[in-house]
Amino acid sequence: MITLTLPTPLASFISGSDGRGSPRPRSLLFDARSWAEFLGEIRERFPLLADRVLTTSGTLASGFVLVINDVALPANGTASYDLRDGDQLAFIAALAGG
Numbered sequence: 001m002i003t004l005t006l007p008t009p010l011a012s013f014i015s016g017s018d019g020r021g022s023p024r025p026r027s028l029l030f031d032a033r034s035w036a037e038f039l040g041e042i043r044e045r046f047p048l049l050a051d052r053v054l055t056t057s058g059t060l061a062s063g064f065v066l067v068i069n070d071v072a073l074p075a076n077g078t079a080s081y082d083l084r085d086g087d088q089l090a091f092i093a094a095l096a097g098g
Contacts, residue, residue, distance in 0.1 A: 002030040002038060002083060005090045006049075013049040035081045038089075053091045065092045 005027045006014070014028070028046070032038035039058050043050040053064050058080075060066055066073050067090040068081065083089075 001085060002032050002087050002089060004028045004030060004042075005088065007090075007092065009093070010049060010052065010091060013052050014046045032083065033085055035083055038083060060091075063094050065094045066090075067092055 008026065011026050030038055030041050032041050035058070039050075039054065042054070053061050055061055066081065068083070069088050072092070073081065
């Protein structure tokens with residue numbers, strides 16, 4: 001299992017409210033054991049979120065950083081990251097300024 005934790009703004013791209021005012025979940029579990037499997041599962045289960053944070057080729061969309069087990073990995077253009085069972089992922093909005 002892989003756990004994906006979302007910041008509150010990205011949680012709005014997933015369904016999950018139970019209609020009684022409970023918030024959407026911010027941590028999601030995936031059965032994926034590779035980046036390719038993760039991409040397929042996130043696109044199938046959460047297409048709005050996938051459209052927001054991923055490109056069609058499977059890389060991170062501009063403005064996002066992938067964090068795997070507390071290590072920030074900027075978009076690498078290879079559409080592949082090494083994932084293992086038990087990994088903790090997070091999509092973080094990259095901030096820039098001056």
